[in-house]
Amino acid sequence: xxxxxxxxxxxxxxxxxxxxxxxxxxxxxxxxxxxxxxxxxxxxxxxxxxxxxxxxxxxxxxxxxxxxxxxxxxxxxxxxxxxxxxxxxxxxxxxxxxxxxxx
Amino acid sequence: xxxxxxxxxxxxxxxxxxxxxxxxxxxxxxxxxxxxxxxxxxxxxxxxxxxxxxxxxxxxxxxxxxxxxxxxxxxxxxxxxxxxxxxxxxxxxxxxxxxxxxxxxxxxxxxxxxxxxxxxxxxxxxxxxxxxxxxxxxxxxxxxxxxxxxxxxxxxxxxxxxxx
Numbered sequence: 037x038x039x040x041x042x043x044x045x046x047x048x049x050x051x052x053x054x055x056x057x058x059x060x061x062x063x064x065x066x067x068x069x070x071x072x073x074x075x076x077x078x079x080x081x082x083x084x085x086x087x088x089x090x091x092x093x094x095x096x097x098x099x100x101x102x103x104x105x106x107x108x109x110x111x112x113x114x115x116x117x118x119x120x121x122x123x124x125x126x127x128x129x130x131x132x133x134x135x136x137x138x139x
Numbered sequence: 140x141x142x143x144x145x146x147x148x149x150x151x152x153x154x155x156x157x158x159x160x161x162x163x164x165x166x167x168x169x170x171x172x173x174x175x176x177x178x179x180x181x182x183x184x185x186x187x188x189x190x191x192x193x194x195x196x197x198x199x200x201x202x203x204x205x206x207x208x209x210x211x212x213x214x215x216x217x218x219x220x221x222x223x224x225x226x227x228x229x230x231x232x233x234x235x236x237x238x239x240x241x242x243x244x245x246x247x248x249x250x251x252x253x254x255x256x257x258x259x260x261x262x263x264x265x266x267x268x269x270x271x272x273x274x275x276x277x278x279x280x281x282x283x284x285x286x287x288x289x290x291x292x293x294x295x296x297x298x299x300x301x302x303x
Binding site: 051064066081082090091092093094095096097098099100101102103105106107108109110111112113 | 184185189224225226229244247248249251252253254255256257258260261262264265266267268269270271
């Protein structure tokens with residue numbers, strides 16, 4: 037299966053802009069399906085970004101983050117070709133990770 | 140020969156079964172353990188804060204202190220959001236020594252939406268997309284030098300994003 041994570045990390049001067057899009061339902065546990073049954077909560081709780089083994093960004097998310105979450109941030113100290121590791125874990129324990137090259 | 144092969148197969152099967160049982164029993168904490176990045180950062184998921192229903196309680200549970208409004212926190216959110224399910228919200232700040240940025244949506248079933256840790260070397264600016272149940276205030280919190288600053292903006296929501 038293709039990764040649920042799409043990352044674009046682009047070096048701009050000394051700052052690396054990182055844009056991430058993740059495929060995830062982000063179910064709140066408050067919504068009912070067509071049969072009137074509650075769709076159980078399923079949402080990403082933590083999303084982390086690592087550059088050269090150092091955490092550069094860590095997100096704690098609740099159910100209020102939109103479906104197929106998008107997040108954008110920037111950090112300093114990276115060079116072109118460096119690796120950026122992205123990983124998430126949801127409330128049910130599912131995880132995914134991806135290593136992207138900084139462009 | 141066939142005998143030893145069969146034994147080997149049996150052992151492999153056995154190992155597989157044990158691994159499966161192990162996986163089934165591995166609870167949530169254990170799967171965190173598999174992620175060295177999270178473990179190393181020692182940043183536990185603030186479960187309690189995300190369970191608070193109103194904004195003040197959520198902020199208290201997360202930071203344990205009051206916040207003051209600051210014009211150095213710039214909250215970028217739309218005046219009107221047609222779809223409460225996807226509201227683009229961003230925050231930037233000129234404050235120094237920022238350690239975390241959080242978003243609170245005051246009238247959501249659970250007020251705290253997202254909280255971001257900003258390590259040294261990371262630019263104190265975040266953009267994301269949040270769900271909003273109805274028209275209400277979005278509060279951006281910035282923790283800087285041990286103090287908590289905020290910016291608040293009302294976003295009008297045409298169609299709520301929490302379903303049902």
